[in-house]
């Protein structure tokens with residue numbers, strides 16, 4: 273072993289920070305599968321991937337998400353860089369995708385833009401089950417269409433993704449938040465309703481009740497929830513155009529046989545929404561019941577200095593979805609096609625060459641780097657769950673024939689070692705095909 277000359281430190285001192293965690297291989301397998309399904313489903317709906325920076329100017333988020341939201345008022349990781357500019361680790365993807373849309377003007381080539389992105393987000397929330405400070409979203413945004421059919425398209429895409437990863441036991445919640453014409457009336461009514469109940473509200477909500485009364489709906493404090501439960505309902509205030517939009521959306525969803533529940537309390541925790549909001553919820557994750565959420569945000573592109581283009585989007589929380597799936601997914605059974613157990617230096621050299629040769633042919637081959645005994649190598653093959661083991665020692669090399677053991681059926685086949693890579697490739701590939709693993 274080579275030791276470092278510098279002073280060693282206690283590993284606890286550099287342990288990961290609260291709310292930030294490692295996603296280990298058992299979990300990344302399910303993540304890979306969810307991501308692959310998302311790419312497949314989204315691309316069938318005409319979505320293309322966009323990658324935006326993790327760090328943006330603070331103003332982008334404070335302007336779009338809203339000053340009175342929990343996210344902006346207390347959860348952002350914000351710091352000044354060396355030049356004194358305020359920067360923020362993105363708490364969500366929508367604002368960044370909108371910024372990229374405005375900056376790169378993809379709409380000049382094609383007016384309806386459908387963009388998805390996958391990556392980490394940062395919010396300084398109180399960590400608990402299903403809630404982290406670094407978490408990951410799969411995010412989709414559609415720009416350039418104002419009609420209810422694009423709402424239905426987005427919702428059906430989200431629902432299809434949940435179906436394709438085997439999560440049928442979720443509920444689609446739906447609401448309309450009205451538009452820039454009808455929402456001010458609702459906001460005023462809500463402000464009046466809250467005015468004489470301020471003493472029952474938490475400190476934050478007392479401020480919000482005047483500044484941005486809709487945000488009182490997001491509050492997790494029981495007393496505030498109680499006040500809100502008797503508040504006027506937004507659906508009574510929708511203008512005819514918003515009502516018609518919502519009616520058409522319900523019709524589209526019925527045509528697509530997508531069940532939903534109407535939830536007038538679903539205001540979502542971000543200021544940019546108008547008209548349709550939706551959330552996919554589960555009963556299996558305790559308090560953190562939202563596995564995906566989104567809505568229409570027709571005014572945001574313009575608010576951030578772009579053209580007056582409508583948009584709608586949603587994001588799915590990876591940690592929560594992965595927790596729901598657990599170990600029950602197709603990549604769970606991924607295991608090496610072959611383990612080569614070699615005995616002696618000459619055999620080890622040959623085995624190493626064969627293993628690399630098989631990998632060059634798209635097969636998963638494993639072997640021991642050292643010179644462990646047969647028993648220890650067999651144990652490793654077993655622990656890895658290898659489908660086959662080929663045992664080669666000097667005798668096998670001399671005779672040019674080796675034994676290939678199928679670890680699942682325990683059958684043994686005699687194989688030619690002279691052209692080992694091609695012979696093994698043939699056998700292992702055929703088996704993959706037969707099992708439908710390719």
Ligand code: HAM
Pocket residue numbers: 363364365366395397402403404405406407408409411412413541562563564565566567584585586587588589590591592
């Ligand atoms: P959001 O509801 O804030 O919406 O987040 C979307 C999803 O991200 C949630 O439903 C949840 O599954 C997950 N999530 C949020 N916070 C955490 C956390 N602290 N830990 C773990 N998972 C979390 C948005 O972010 C909007 N940008 C969605 C959108 C896209 N609207 C339009 N386009």
